[in-house]
Amino acid sequence: MPEAAVIATFRNSxxxxxxxxxxxxxxxxxxxxxxxxxxxxxDPLSAYAQTFRHTLAxxxxxxxxxxxxxxxxxxxxxxxxxxxxxxxxxxxEGQLYMGAFAASAGVFLFPGAPAWLLLPLVVIGxxxxxxxxxxxxxxxxxxxxxxxxxxxxxxxxVAPLIVGYFIFGPWRTTxxxxxxxxxxxxxxxxxxxxxxxxxxxGLLIALAAxxxxxxxxxxxxxxxxxxxxxxxxxxxRRLGIAVPVWIVAALAIGGGFAGxxxxxxxxxxxxxxxxxxxxxxxxxxxxxxxxxxxRPLGILFMSxxxxxxxxxxxxxxxxxxxxYAVVNILLATILFVVLASRGxxxxxx
Amino acid sequence: xxxxxxxxxxxxxxxxxxxxxxxxxGETIVERSGIVNLGLEGLLLVGASVxxxxxxxxxxxxxGLVAAAAAGALVNLxxxxxxxxxxxxxxxxxxxxxxxxxGASALIGAPHVGAVxxxxxxxxxxxxxxxxxxxxxxxxxxxxxxxxxxxxxxxVWWLLFRTRWGLGLRAVGENPNAAFASGRDPGxxxxxxxxxxxxxxGIAGAHLSLSLTGTWAExxxxxxxxxxxxxxxxxxxxxxxxxxxxxxxxxxxALELQLQAxxxxxxxxxxxxxxxxxxxxVLLAWGGSRRLxxxxxxxxxxxxxx
Numbered sequence: 001m002p003e004a005a006v007i008a009t010f011r012n013s014x015x016x017x018x019x020x021x022x023x024x025x026x027x028x029x030x031x032x033x034x035x036x037x038x039x040x041x042x043d044p045l046s047a048y049a050q051t052f053r054h055t056l057a058x059x060x061x062x063x064x065x066x067x068x069x070x071x072x073x074x075x076x077x078x079x080x081x082x083x084x085x086x087x088x089x090x091x092x093e094g095q096l097y098m099g100a101f102a103a104s105a106g107v108f109l110f111p112g113a114p115a116w117l118l119l120p121l122v123v124i125g126x127x128x129x130x131x132x133x134x135x136x137x138x139x140x141x142x143x144x145x146x147x148x149x150x151x152x153x154x155x156x157x158v159a160p161l162i163v164g165y166f167i168f169g170p171w172r173t174t175x176x177x178x179x180x181x182x183x184x185x186x187x188x189x190x191x192x193x194x195x196x197x198x199x200x201x202g203l204l205i206a207l208a209a210x211x212x213x214x215x216x217x218x219x220x221x222x223x224x225x226x227x228x229x230x231x232x233x234x235x236x237r238r239l240g241i242a243v244p245v246w247i248v249a250a251l252a253i254g255g256g257f258a259g260x261x262x263x264x265x266x267x268x269x270x271x272x273x274x275x276x277x278x279x280x281x282x283x284x285x286x287x288x289x290x291x292x293x294x295r296p297l298g299i300l301f302m303s304x305x306x307x308x309x310x311x312x313x314x315x316x317x318x319x320x321x322x323x324y325a326v327v328n329i330l331l332a333t334i335l336f337v338v339l340a341s342r343g344x345x346x347x348x349x
Numbered sequence: 350x351x352x353x354x355x356x357x358x359x360x361x362x363x364x365x366x367x368x369x370x371x372x373x374x375g376e377t378i379v380e381r382s383g384i385v386n387l388g389l390e391g392l393l394l395v396g397a398s399v400x401x402x403x404x405x406x407x408x409x410x411x412x413g414l415v416a417a418a419a420a421g422a423l424v425n426l427x428x429x430x431x432x433x434x435x436x437x438x439x440x441x442x443x444x445x446x447x448x449x450x451x452g453a454s455a456l457i458g459a460p461h462v463g464a465v466x467x468x469x470x471x472x473x474x475x476x477x478x479x480x481x482x483x484x485x486x487x488x489x490x491x492x493x494x495x496x497x498x499x500x501x502x503x504x505v506w507w508l509l510f511r512t513r514w515g516l517g518l519r520a521v522g523e524n525p526n527a528a529f530a531s532g533r534d535p536g537x538x539x540x541x542x543x544x545x546x547x548x549x550x551g552i553a554g555a556h557l558s559l560s561l562t563g564t565w566a567e568x569x570x571x572x573x574x575x576x577x578x579x580x581x582x583x584x585x586x587x588x589x590x591x592x593x594x595x596x597x598x599x600x601x602x603a604l605e606l607q608l609q610a611x612x613x614x615x616x617x618x619x620x621x622x623x624x625x626x627x628x629x630x631v632l633l634a635w636g637g638s639r640r641l642x643x644x645x646x647x648x649x650x651x652x653x654x655x
């Protein structure tokens with residue numbers, strides 16, 4: 001084969017093109033965000049260097065990335081699964097809080113139970129909390145009453161209020177605490193840590209969720225039915241697929257995964273229920289799933305990238321004195337560049 | 350002297366309904382052109398932070414208001430570039446603008462957290478000020494934006510339903526191919542609608558920080574953008590019905606405050622849920638039957654006439 005043809009084949013391979021696109025998008029987004037930082041009177045180079053030092057450059061930083069990646073992975077699967085049916089779940093944030101809430105309820109009901117009972121209880125509780133919360137908009141959509149986009153968005157604002165009611169009320173800690181939080185969970189309810197780092201068993205749950213998602217979609221009859229609904233709901237209905245049941249089920253399973261993300265944050269990291277459990281993991285999950293086009297490997301990769309971005313948010317806050325929320329500009333810039341350059345990473349539009 | 354509950358509710362509904370009204374009117378115009386702007390929440394935050402910062406620096410709330418309106422238009426024009434020019438997915442583009450609004454408003458507002466400003470001036474006509482039942486409430490003591498709320502809604506209705514431009518805009522939202530065939534460029538109408546909607550959204554945000562609260566706080570809009578999107582559906586994409594819808598929701602917020610002020614035993618957390626749950630309940634009761642009122646091409650991308 002002539003050399004030119006080899007290069008052409010190489011250039012046309014999907015993986016290379018995806019990598020090239022990714023590099024291009026990242027470069028443009030980082031450049032635009034650097035201008036934003038400059039406008040805010042900060043040195044973008046030192047901010048980027050600090051972020052790099054605090055994340056990829058040290059083994060501690062790297063383990064922290066996996067800690068952050070855990071809720072992001074789950075929140076992304078929570079969006080990707082319903083999206084196969086054409087459902088838009090932008091309620092990951094609320095589902096996450098309800099998962100943490102239900103898991104906490106289990107712990108506070110049986111505070112003295114042993115770990116072999118409490119750990120399954122918090123996992124089931126976390127899943128159910130998010131699942132029930134997502135099943136509400138699912139049922140409203142299945143009955144053709146309320147659009148699931150609007151309903152899931154609105155419920156995001158209700159869930160933290162339920163958490164607030166309990167941590168200011170019945171579950172309030174008796175310690176002299178600087179900010180409102182619940183009493184600590186008993187040690188038996190905490191997810192075990194891995195490798196002597198802050199990485200907890202939630203990461204394994206998240207990877208399992210991603211695997212379940214992949215198997216469900218690609219290898220089972222259910223996945224085919226769900227994709228059929230996403231392709232053409234009317235045709236799917238005529239084929240005898242129970243469309244309303246699938247709508248509720250897909251949102252509930254998705255919500256359950258988001259609920260597990262909340263459980264992981266509470267039982268794996270904070271050790272208490274707080275109203276500040278998530279800095280927007282639910283919304284980030286939507287973007288990850290969308291950017292990855294719902295593909296499992298893409299979700300894995302994008303979650304890692306978003307973990308770096310949220311770490312950058314901490315760097316901006318701690319060492320540059322900017323509000324954490326500023327990192328949202330970087331998120332928006334990445335999305336903006338992807339949206340503006342047609343095609344995305346094979347994203348369907 | 351305590352105010353009668355109903356009067357207090359009405360007064361509070363008008364005050365907190367004002368920004369919701371401007372936001373919902375803006376979204377109505379945008380959706381009439383066939384575009385769903387899920388980023389409205391971010392747009393409101395940009396309006397609130399720009400309005401507050403410019404007022405804090407210049408000491409002139411009118412300058413803040415104008416700056417907020419201009420910033421709102423700019424944000425929506427950026428959205429327009431994505432969804433009209435680049436023909437990108439509207440929902441994802443809207444969420445991108447929402448994130449942009451979260452971040453940009455935090456950055457713009459950060460130096461002015463806790464600043465004390467002179468907000469938009471409020472006045473009450475002398476002949477109304479003499480009435481004893483008026484004196485105990487905030488009724489009729491409004492800033493310019495609240496006084497103009499109903500006329501602006503009427504103006505938007507006139508614009509959409511009684512002008513050639515409005516006819517063209519609605520045609521684009523219903524069937525861009527037919528509009529194109531009749532010599533109208535759908536993209537131009539959509540950019541114009543987004544610009545107008547951005548101005549109204551910027552004003553809506555500025556009313557929150559310059560009049561209703563007089564402060565700036567991150568995420569201070571607390572979901573009003575999403576409530577406004579739901580209100581557009583509730584009011585069947587009709588600017589006059591928007592007045593009713595915003596009064597209802599302003600009332601829900603006022604009820605929460607009135608009950609808290611009267612020492613209600615209901616937890617404030619439960620009361621704060623009320624507007625969101627009411628929004629869902631309203632969509633539940635009326636949303637299904639209203640789908641037919643939606644612009645037929647809402648959310649679809651116009652790829653050019655084939």
